[in-house]
Amino acid sequence: xxxxxxxxxxxxxxxxxxxxxxxxxxxxxxxxxxxxxxxxxxxxxxxxxxxxxxxxxxxxxxxxxxxxxxxxxxxxxxxxxxxxxxxxxxxxxxxxxxxxxxxxxxxxxxxxxxxxxxxxxxxxxxxxxxxxxxxxxxxxxxxxxxxxxxxxxxxxxxxxxxxxxxxxxxxxxxxxxxxxxxxxxxxxxxxxxxxxxxxxxxxxxxxxxxxxxxxxxxxxxxxxxxxxxxxxxxxx
Amino acid sequence: xxxxxxxxxxxxxxxxxxxxxxxxxxxxxxxxxxxxxxxxxxxxxxxxxxxxxxxxxxxxxxxxxxxxxxxxxxxxxxxxxxxxxxxxxxxxxxxxxxxxxxxxxxxxxxxxxxxxxxxxxxxxxxxxxxxxxxxxxxxxxxxxxxxxxxxxxxxxxxxxxxxxxxxxxxxxxxxxxxxxxxxxxxxxxxxxxxxxxxxxxxxxxxxxxxxxxxxxxxxxxxxxxxxxxxxxxxxxxxxxxxxxxxxxxxxxxxxxxxxxxxxxxxxxxxxxxxxxxxxxxxxxxxxxxxxxxxxxxxxxxxxxxxxxxxxxxxxxxxxxxxxxxxxxxxxxxxxxxxxxxxxxxxxxxxxxxxxxxxxxxxxxxxxxxxxxxxxxxxxxxxxxxxxxxxxxxxxxxxxxxxxxxxxxxxxxxxxxxxxxxxxxxxxxxxxxxxxxxxxxxxxxxxxxxxxxxxxxxxxxxxxxxxxxxxxxxxxxxxxxxxxxxxxxxxxxxxxxxxxxxxxxxxxxxxxxxxxxxxxxxxxxxxxxxxxxxxxxxxxxxxxxxxxxxxxxxxxxxxxxxxxxxxxxxxxxxxxxxxxxxxxxxxxxxxxxxxxxxxxxxxxxxxxxxxxxxxxxxxxxxxxxxxxxxxxxxxxxxxxxxx
Numbered sequence: 001x002x003x004x005x006x007x008x009x010x011x012x013x014x015x016x017x018x019x020x021x022x023x024x025x026x027x028x029x030x031x032x033x034x035x036x037x038x039x040x041x042x043x044x045x046x047x048x049x050x051x052x053x054x055x056x057x058x059x060x061x062x063x064x065x066x067x068x069x070x071x072x073x074x075x076x077x078x079x080x081x082x083x084x085x086x087x088x089x090x091x092x093x094x095x096x097x098x099x100x101x102x103x104x105x106x107x108x109x110x111x112x113x114x115x116x117x118x119x120x121x122x123x124x125x126x127x128x129x130x131x132x133x134x135x136x137x138x139x140x141x142x143x144x145x146x147x148x149x150x151x152x153x154x155x156x157x158x159x160x161x162x163x164x165x166x167x168x169x170x171x172x173x174x175x176x177x178x179x180x181x182x183x184x185x186x187x188x189x190x191x192x193x194x195x196x197x198x199x200x201x202x203x204x205x206x207x208x209x210x211x212x213x214x215x216x217x218x219x220x221x222x223x224x225x226x227x228x229x230x231x232x233x234x235x236x
Numbered sequence: 237x238x239x240x241x242x243x244x245x246x247x248x249x250x251x252x253x254x255x256x257x258x259x260x261x262x263x264x265x266x267x268x269x270x271x272x273x274x275x276x277x278x279x280x281x282x283x284x285x286x287x288x289x290x291x292x293x294x295x296x297x298x299x300x301x302x303x304x305x306x307x308x309x310x311x312x313x314x315x316x317x318x319x320x321x322x323x324x325x326x327x328x329x330x331x332x333x334x335x336x337x338x339x340x341x342x343x344x345x346x347x348x349x350x351x352x353x354x355x356x357x358x359x360x361x362x363x364x365x366x367x368x369x370x371x372x373x374x375x376x377x378x379x380x381x382x383x384x385x386x387x388x389x390x391x392x393x394x395x396x397x398x399x400x401x402x403x404x405x406x407x408x409x410x411x412x413x414x415x416x417x418x419x420x421x422x423x424x425x426x427x428x429x430x431x432x433x434x435x436x437x438x439x440x441x442x443x444x445x446x447x448x449x450x451x452x453x454x455x456x457x458x459x460x461x462x463x464x465x466x467x468x469x470x471x472x473x474x475x476x477x478x479x480x481x482x483x484x485x486x487x488x489x490x491x492x493x494x495x496x497x498x499x500x501x502x503x504x505x506x507x508x509x510x511x512x513x514x515x516x517x518x519x520x521x522x523x524x525x526x527x528x529x530x531x532x533x534x535x536x537x538x539x540x541x542x543x544x545x546x547x548x549x550x551x552x553x554x555x556x557x558x559x560x561x562x563x564x565x566x567x568x569x570x571x572x573x574x575x576x577x578x579x580x581x582x583x584x585x586x587x588x589x590x591x592x593x594x595x596x597x598x599x600x601x602x603x604x605x606x607x608x609x610x611x612x613x614x615x616x617x618x619x620x621x622x623x624x625x626x627x628x629x630x631x632x633x634x635x636x637x638x639x640x641x642x643x644x645x646x647x648x649x650x651x652x653x654x655x656x657x658x659x660x661x662x663x664x665x666x667x668x669x670x671x672x673x674x675x676x677x678x679x680x681x682x683x684x685x686x687x688x689x690x691x692x693x694x695x696x697x698x699x700x701x702x703x704x705x706x707x708x709x710x711x712x713x714x715x716x717x718x719x720x721x722x723x724x725x726x727x728x729x730x731x732x733x734x735x736x737x738x739x740x741x742x743x744x745x746x747x748x749x750x751x752x753x754x755x756x757x758x759x760x761x762x763x764x765x766x767x768x769x770x771x772x773x774x775x776x777x778x779x780x781x782x783x784x785x786x787x788x789x790x791x792x793x794x795x796x797x798x799x800x801x802x803x804x805x806x807x808x809x810x811x812x813x814x815x816x817x818x819x820x821x822x823x824x825x826x827x828x829x830x831x832x833x834x835x836x837x838x839x840x841x842x843x844x845x846x847x848x849x850x851x852x853x854x855x856x857x858x859x860x861x862x863x864x865x866x867x868x869x870x871x872x873x874x875x876x877x878x
Contacts, residue, residue, distance in 0.1 A: 203682060
């Protein structure tokens with residue numbers, strides 16, 4: 001019997017491509033509007049809202065560092081050099097696709113660009129951004145206000161579950177007098193996104209319904225956590 | 237084939253229907269299957285896509301008709317039971333708040349009986365689709381010999397109990413045949429307990445599935461016990477050790493009949509992505525590969541017609557067509573004749589059909605119902621779940637790895653205590669707090685726990701300080717907490733209670749204008765006492781593990797009640813095991829039962845009613861293997877008659 005995932009991966013890629021094309025078209029339009037504004041106004045005003053451009057390498061780099069810092073997972077794991085799944089683009093596009101999400105992302109990218117988020121040079125640290133730097137980032141985000149704070153949490157959950165949790169719902173859950181009455185729903189970004197959820201790796205496991213392990217693995221201890229979320233130290 | 241050429245018509249293509257169809261096919265019988273739902277898809281890609289994108293991954297989530305809109309969100313319109321051609325109960329509609337609201341719940345459930353006695357939800361679900369309830373776990377236990385003679389052994393103090401008309405020994409060979417057909421991995425020595433015996437030289441088709449690390453932690457905790465602490469169980473001797481045994485399962489431990497070995501997807505319910513777990517579409521496809529077997533999908537049997545000779549003469553049905561949104565766009569009546577008729581629509585739709593069929597002179601109370609027993613004695617294995625966390629100083633138990641359940645405790649499911657309380661069998665979950673937390677948190681794990689530590693909330697009860705974390709502190713905290721979560725479940729025996737019934741609603745219809753099944757259900761004191769014992773066993777186990785108990789019951793849970801246990805007020809509840817049994821039971825006495833041991837109607841000798849609806853008592857074993865064994869035995873009988 002053929003593994004259903006092989007075909008699924010193909011059809012997912014097709015969907016992703018068409019979404020990307022649609023998005024690029026919209027981005028071009030948005031870009032055109034922005035250019036017109038600059039032309040009319042002579043120069044961009046300081047209070048212009050920041051933007052998030054899925055085609056900008058600088059924005060993508062900031063998105064990945066932000067994501068890696070908040071999730072606690074190495075950049076090179078979220079976005080490996082040979083990135084056949086391209087989750088960075090799937091998620092960036094998903095965020096940029098809606099006006100509200102695009103604005104939220106842009107605000108966070110601005111913070112991420114303003115904060116130093118070094119990837120440790122020491123290979124034994126597995127490329128994971130250190131807690132002190134993460135804390136600096138978190139403080140800078142919190143200083144932006146509640147919208148940025150809860151949006152950052154939504155981004156972590158997106159990488160963890162391949163799902164979008166609305167920041168406003170997280171805010172309600174965190175602040176409601178009776179949180180047990182709050183329904184916290186989510187939307188799965190795509191089938192592929194579900195199968196690439198990182199939380200399962202954080203638990204040294206795999207997404208339910210998507211095992212990349214072999215018969216009997218469950219009777220043995222898993223490999224160390226670092227093997228799931230960090231880059232391996234270079235062998236000497 | 238022309239109508240008058242049909243040997244056997246089978247209503248339903250689940251476990252029993254598919255197995256019988258395939259046995260008849262092998263003997264070149266001409267068979268037509270009427271399937272209420274969709275046919276067998278060419279592959280399971282659509283099922284998997286629907287599961288992956290579903291925002292609520294309930295057992296029904298992969299199967300058609302889809303419960304979800306294009307965004308994977310539950311759709312009220314698609315789930316409207318008055319519009320669905322072949323509706324079904326769903327795990328959400330059998331719980332709060334909708335369980336007793338016939339406009340939301342396909343099953344029309346009564347909140348109180350005629351005398352005002354408070355009733356509680358029947359919490360189990362089923363599918364209406366080719367292959368039937370493929371969202372089963374795969375556990376393939378045999379009943380223990382005592383389960384077949386409950387009246388003989390315990391009837392003096394529990395008058396509701398009846399004996400089966402057959403014994404374990406009568407089924408032994410058929411169990412073996414069923415294990416071969418569905419492909420069971422197991423170990424004979426491990427399964428030889430409480431009187432279960434295998435034919436000499438017997439081996440399961442495949443070696444046993446290995447245990448999980450959660451299994452091991454629980455096995456170690458139960459290895460050495462003080463009899464004073466186990467006396468409450470009421471066994472003949474208070475045990476000093478309680479064995480954790482690997483479960484036999486229709487899950488491949490090596491390639492079997494063209495299907496691959498389990499890869500531990502931890503997703504047996506709702507769906508195995510690689511079909512390493514058997515589901516009835518496998519046998520159904522075998523059957524349909526014979527040219528004498530035909531299946532009519534989207535065909536709902538609506539009326540069984542009994543002729544003047546008191547034999548079934550035809551089955552009337554409604555065929556329907558759906559548009560891409562699962563809306564009924566066309567329907568047409570029809571009928572089919574055969575020599576023998578098999579109703580394999582399980583313990584709710586089968587009595588519904590029998591009780592809907594009241595037209596003929598011999599069917600004023602419904603077909604096959606001269607005893608008045610059709611629809612009575614509805615049973616499940618009320619499922620009591622408990623969840624905990626081992627201490628940070630202990631090794632993790634690493635959930636979300638392996639099949640959903642690999643081991644359990646079966647040695648406590650028969651003994652002298654059965655004169656006083658329901659027996660229980662213990663399941664050990666390999667999926668952490670995944671679904672057990674949902675009744676409280678209204679969402680599943682690991683999401684609930686994860687959101688708590690990111691968002692400074694505490695639905696999991698693991699984050700009382702409302703910490704919100706990012707980065708390495710977050711991954712570390714989540715890893716430490718999630719890897720130590722575990723849950724157990726208790727399948728509790730019910731008495732066959734004549735007041736637990738399936739009838740036909742006189743008010744609520746489905747999308748084909750057929751009246752829907754109506755349910756009245758509650759747990760007898762006998763079953764409740766079984767849950768009390770389960771609760772005590774949980775306390776003992778958690779204490780031996782040093783585990784923190786997070787088990788709780790939601791205030792809006794309609795199954796909850798309070799007991800005083802060891803001087804403390806304790807909230808208890810149950811959920812459904814999906815083991816729907818008892819509503820057209822087998823027996824030798826035609827006044828107290830509906831079918832004989834071959835599952836042939838006492839009233840109409842060319843009508844067979846199959847599936848767990850024929851179980852006179854429920855024991856504590858998952859019913860599927862017994863359904864399969866009985867189906868093969870019935871097929872053998874039918875082959876000899878046509």
